[in-house]
Amino acid sequence: MRRLLFAAVIFLAIGPVAGTHQRFQDTDLKSQVITAKRLRHQADGTGMLRFVEGWRLASRNSMFGGFSALAIPAPGRFRLVSDGGYLAQLTLSDEGRVSDASIALLPTPDGKARRKSQSDVEAMTVDPATGKSWVALEWLNEIWRLDVAMTRVEARRTLPAPAWPKNRGPEAMVRLADGRFLIFSEDADDDPRGREALLYGGDPTRPGKPPLRFFYDSEGKGLVSDAAPLPDGGVLLVHRRLGLSPVFTTILAVVDPAKIRAGGVIRSQRIGRVPGALAENYEGAAVVTEKGRTFVWLVADDNFNSWQRSLLVKFELVDLPDSKKAAR
Numbered sequence: 018m019r020r021l022l023f024a025a026v027i028f029l030a031i032g033p034v035a036g037t038h039q040r041f042q043d044t045d046l047k048s049q050v051i052t053a054k055r056l057r058h059q060a061d062g063t064g065m066l067r068f069v070e071g072w073r074l075a076s077r078n079s080m081f082g083g084f085s086a087l088a089i090p091a092p093g094r095f096r097l098v099s100d101g102g103y104l105a106q107l108t109l110s111d112e113g114r115v116s117d118a119s120i121a122l123l124p125t126p127d128g129k130a131r132r133k134s135q136s137d138v139e140a141m142t143v144d145p146a147t148g149k150s151w152v153a154l155e156w157l158n159e160i161w162r163l164d165v166a167m168t169r170v171e172a173r174r175t176l177p178a179p180a181w182p183k184n185r186g187p188e189a190m191v192r193l194a195d196g197r198f199l200i201f202s203e204d205a206d207d208d209p210r211g212r213e214a215l216l217y218g219g220d221p222t223r224p225g226k227p228p229l230r231f232f233y234d235s236e237g238k239g240l241v242s243d244a245a246p247l248p249d250g251g252v253l254l255v256h257r258r259l260g261l262s263p264v265f266t267t268i269l270a271v272v273d274p275a276k277i278r279a280g281g282v283i284r285s286q287r288i289g290r291v292p293g294a295l296a297e298n299y300e301g302a303a304v305v306t307e308k309g310r311t312f313v314w315l316v317a318d319d320n321f322n323s324w325q326r327s328l329l330v331k332f333e334l335v336d337l338p339d340s341k342k343a344a345r
Contacts, residue, residue, distance in 0.1 A: 055072060071329065088143045100138060101136065101137075103120060104121055123163075124170050140200075177215075242255050271337065302315050311337065315332070317329075
C-alpha cells in the first residue's frame with residue numbers, strides 16, 4: 018500500500034491529471050503581461066546556500082509556466098524555457114517591477130508548431146561570448162543551436178546511439194569555458210554505476226568525434242534536473258528527489274568535470290538543500306557573479322498544475338569547496 022501511495026503522489030507531482038485544473042485549458046494565448054510577487058516568508062538556506070530573494074511569477078497567458086530551463090543573458094534579464102516549447106523573457110527590477118516581457122513559441126527547424134512530445138525542451142545553455150543558445154529536447158533526443166534572438170534554429174543533431182529513453186533523456190546541459198559540452202540524462206541506462214552522461218569536445222550540433230560516455234552517481238541526492246557552470250570551472254548540479262512531505266526536495270552539489278573518464282564514474286559533493294518553505298519542482302538553474310560573490314537562480318516547473326507555483330528564487334553560494342577537490 019505504501020508503494021502504491023508513493024507512486025500515486027509521484028504521478029500527481031510530475032504531470033497533469035484528470036480532475037485537476039491546468040492553465041493550458043484556458044484560452045488566452047496572446048497576453049504578454051508577466052507579474053512577479055515577492056515571497057514574503059523568511060527562508061534560510063542550508064549548507065552553503067544563503068537565501069537572498071524569491072518571486073512567484075504569473076501571467077494570464079495559458080502557456081506561461083512549465084519552466085525547465087533558465088538563462089540570465091544580462092543582469093536582471095531572465096530567459097525561461099518551458100517543456101511545452103515556449104520561451105518567456107522578462108527584466109525584473111530589485112523592487113519586482115517586470116518590463117520588456119514576452120511569451121512566444123520557440124522556433125522549430127521547419128518553422129511549424131509541434132506537439133509537446135516534439136518540443137519538450139529540458140535544458141538550455143548560452144555562450145556568453147556570442148549570445149547563441151543550445152537547447153536539449155528530451156523526447157527527440159536532440160540538441161538544437163539557436164541564433165542570438167532565439168528566433169531561428171541554426172543547427173540540430175540527434176544524440177548518438179544507443180538512444181536514451183524518450184522520457185528520461187537529456188535533462189541538463191552545460192557549456193564549459195573551453196567550449197566543451199556536458200549533457201546529463203535524467204534517468205538513462207539503469208546501470209549500477211549511475212546515470213549515463215555525455216561529454217562533447219565542442220558544439221554537439223556540429224559533425225565531429227562521438228562524445229565520451231560516462232556515468233554520474235548521485236549517491237542518493239536524486240535525479241539531475243539541471244546544471245550550470247561555476248566560476249572556478251566546476252559544475253553546479255541540481256537534483257530533484259520525490260517524496261511525501263515535501264513532495265519535492267531540491268539538493269545542490271558541485272562536481273569537477275576534469276575527473277570525467279570514458280566509461281568512468283564521477284560523483285559530486287553536496288553543498289545544500291532548498292529549504293522546505295520554498296520546496297517546489299526546480300528544473301532550471303543559472304549561476305551569476307556580482308561584485309566577486311557567486312549566486313544561483315532557480316526556476317520551478319509548475320507542470321501547469323494549479324497547486325504548484327512558478328517560483329524564481331536566488332541563493333548566494335558561500336564557502337564553496339574547490340571543485341577540483343570537491344568529489345572523489
